[in-house]
Amino acid sequence: MADNNLLAGLSGQDEVSLLDILDHVLNAGVVIHGSLVISLAGVDLVYVGLNVVLTSVETALRHMRLEQLPDRAGRP
């Protein structure tokens, strides 16, 4: 894995942040539907909470504004 860190090292990042993992893992990837009903639509709603915790106060504020828009949370 030494090679893999070569590029990342350029930007001064020694490890991948949780933020980056969530960026790539959530809401990406091939969707094939299981026989159980999986709430894919629910994934988008998670971002509101995630941003509050994981990013800056400013981000939280942006979402405060978004939440004020009518009917956003109910129907992504």
Add this chain to the structure above:
Amino acid sequence: MATGVKSRDRNRVLYLYGITREGEGAVPGITGVDAAASVEALPCAGLVCWTSRVDKIEFAENLARNMENLEWLAEVSVRHQQAVAAIANSRDILPARFGTVFRTPASLTADVQKNKALLVHDLKRISGCEEWGVKVFGPQAQPQVAAGAKSGRDYLQAKAAALLAEAPRTADAEVQRFVRALEGVAVEAAAGAGAVSRGQRGLHWQGSLLVKRSQRGKLQQLMARFSRDWEGKRRIELSGPWPPYSFVSRTQKEEAGRA
């Protein structure tokens, strides 16, 4: 399959990590999203699905609720990524969407069979490639702190208004030059990916690149060149290599739901 379902198995479902052309056995040194079960290859309609057994209540019935629990989500998404990356280490993989769960191997096989043409097409597209995440950070205007706010709520609202007034974050000509250079190295580029971190402060541009493993050197040179040119002005963050999460097809239904 043994005849008769054990009661323990009735409470277990199959968590899907991804699909490859070939492979067998278990992924060495890796446990699944539940930190217990092994991740194993399951032949499926001529392809191979990588799955682990997980608790039905935790990963199916309560999945949506658990995803709102950030501690749970952080832990499970990291394990998901570790498993997919371990599989991707030695072969091309189509990573599955986080939280894709099947009741039985038969239901998984049926679904893979149904989508096989698309899956095979995508496997061909991403063959020999890896994904890189790129972010460009630039100088950020300091929002005016709301002086004289009477309450925390006043303060937040004033600050929100100040942020709203910031210049729109459109990529300037320099960033566009960088993006064009990236597109020259990449097989495909997806701008604007990254729903979680898109609100990061000072983030001017964000995208994912699908790059041939053989082109890593070129990507590296490009990053070095722009990092030098932009010293003191902009900062580039690169993450990867990732399995090609951002470059696999979604079903039509899913695309419609996102529109």
